[in-house]
Each structure stands twice: as C-alpha cells, then as structure tokens.
Amino acid sequence: MFDDLPPDLDRLHTLRVWHAMWLQRIDAKIAALTRRQAEEGHGRRSRPAPPEWIVELGIGDRRPPLQVHAGDCYIAGKRRRPVDRNEARRLLAAGLKACGHCRPDSALGITELSGRPALTAAAAQ
Template sequence: MPPDLGRLRTLETWLTLTLDRVRQQIKDAEQRQQPAPTPPPAPTPRSRTPDWGIVQAGIGTSTTEIHRGDCWAAGKTLQPITAERARTELADGAKSCDACRPDRPLGMPPPQP
C-alpha cells in the first residue's frame, strides 16, 4: 500500500469505480439468467354477430320467430341461420320479429293480418 494520503485516495477512487463496474456486470449476468417474462395471453376474439337468427317456439315463445342477428329482442336463445333458411322459415309460417323486421331486407312479402 502506498504510504501517503494522496495515493491512498487515488487507490480508493479506483477501487470504488472498479467495484461499481463489477456490481453492474453482476446485475447484467443475473438478468440474463432470469427467464424471459411470458407475454399476456391474447384476448379471446368475440364471435361474429350472425346476420340472421331463429328462436324456436317453446317456453316464453309461442311461435318460432326469425330475427336479424343484432336484434335486441332476440334474447339469449338466438340460433344463427343463413339467409336462405330464414327465407324458408318465413315462407313456412315462422313469425317475423316486430322489432327488427327481418322480412324486409330478406325481400319477403309483409305478413298478412
């Protein structure tokens, strides 16, 4: 060790800087050893709203009804159907919903009173 204060202070500064560099190397090595964080799961895509739907006659519904897919009056039992099936069901006597009137865009004649 040097005998004078000036050189001891220089040695202290050098050791402090060296210790800081060593500590930084330790941090970097620890970060490399940690597993990579897992990304959050992708959001589940919402199912597409069908263009047309049918509600079968049953409890709470006296007749089979045809609805547009986005009809607020369709309820939770709406089953998606094709436009072709919607036309067929309407022609066979299924009721057209009074709220969304799917018979109009399907080109069906208005219901007779």
C-alpha cells in the first residue's frame, strides 16, 4: 500500500517525529494568524469614528487656526483639532479660510464668504 516508505522501524520513527514537528509548527502558525485576525477585527470595531470637521492649526505658541476641513480631508496637516458642526460654521462665518479640496463651506451651506476679511487668531478663540 505505501511502498514508498522506508522498510525499517528507525527511519519510520524519524519520519513520524519530523512530521509531528511540522504539524506543531503549522498549528502554531495557524493559531498566531487566528489571534492576529481577531485583534485586527477588534481594532477596526473599536476605532473611534473620524471627526466630522477639523481645524488645521498653525505653528507657534498660540497655534492660530488656518483652515477648516472635512474630517476625512487628505490635505489637512498634522496639527489639527476636531470641531463640531456649529463651531466649523462659526469659524467659516468669521472669515477662516475653507479648504479648497474638501469644500467644507459648501457642505455646511456657507458659500457667500468671499468678501469677508480673514479671521484673526484672537477672533478664533
């Protein structure tokens, strides 16, 4: 039936140990990948939702606001803080610049702001 196996007992025991070792390694890898997938799934489920609106901040001690962005805007810099809808509307109405890519002014229904002066750092606080 299994003519390709060695005829002596010593070599058969060696093959059995070798295959048992590989089965143990394969089972350990399966368990590790199963744990990893479970952790990734848990991470995706428990990740907080991105903010709806963000304000990009400037450099310096006071970090003045520079632009309003949608929460998922890819252009927004690393210095930012989340804001709610009302604060985003207030900042845009006060003259803070809207991002030209994600257009938060259009999404918030504030499109007639071209004639307003720029927002100062004191007015943003």
